[in-house]
Amino acid sequence: MNPIFHALFQKSRYLTNCLNEVLKQHQLYSSQWTILYCLHKHGSMTLTQIWKYLNVEAPSITRAISRLEDLGWVERVEGEDKREKIVTLSAMAKERLPIITKTILAFEAEMVGSLTEEEQLQFINLLQKMKG
Amino acid sequence: MNPIFHALFQKSRYLTNCLNEVLKQHQLYSSQWTILYCLHKHGSMTLTQIWKYLNVEAPSITRAISRLEDLGWVERVEGEDKREKIVTLSAMAKERLPIITKTILAFEAEMVGSLTEEEQLQFINLLQKMKG
């Protein structure tokens, strides 16, 4: 395996594991957090808006949203267009999200903090420059 | 989500999907390829050697090896220490792997080819420099 691929996959797995570790205190998984944060920032969204924004396939979002609904983090309501479901944060989510957001953003900042601002930009540029 | 995290996770998912796409012609999945290539380079290995080398947990490897065994790519034999299982490439695998390896290494090289040699080194350095 090409060392770049290898290093990238390793780091990616490592970081999701760390993120999950930190999220444990809030009884959340990384993918759940990603969706909640997305709704927190953009307000109510349809399923399609969510999966297009997060750049994953629709079934992954359907499943995650069902779970979040069961756990009381979000509500799913029919839209004007009756095909679509609009997802909104529950009262509980709205109450808890500010604190969770704070701890997670701090964690993320700490993880990338070993790079200088310039290195961070460089890193994103290199990632974007890679084919695809 | 921190833009670095976001970019890194996206690229990681994107690259595994591409890799799987290319591996389709050989009826293999990326994790299977990773293990086969590992055995191709290092010769027979125990399960523990494999998961420690690839830096994943043991159950993931157990499952993947079972599948590879079913498909006839590897054989599992008891070691001298009767707790351990030694995994070896089958005749079929040995015959096919050189060609597969060639196409995949070429693909990987093409994917990172949009970066200069120097940028590639830089990229790995930055990855390694990130906490963890």
Place this chain on the structure above:
DNA sequence: AGTATTTATTTAGCTAGGTAAATAAATAAG
């Protein structure tokens, strides 16, 4: 020698991604 601990592998069950195909509503075509 007999018991306790460690080590290698496996099993069960979870999240998290993917594809392919089903369903149902909206829109376009004739």
Place this chain on the structure above:
DNA sequence: CTTATTTATTTACCTAGCTAAATAAATACT
């Protein structure tokens, strides 16, 4: 207006990672 196509969501099922706990062999302790 009726039919065909597109679009939004869901269902079923696959790989791929994880943790926790079970099993069985090897090693250490006394």
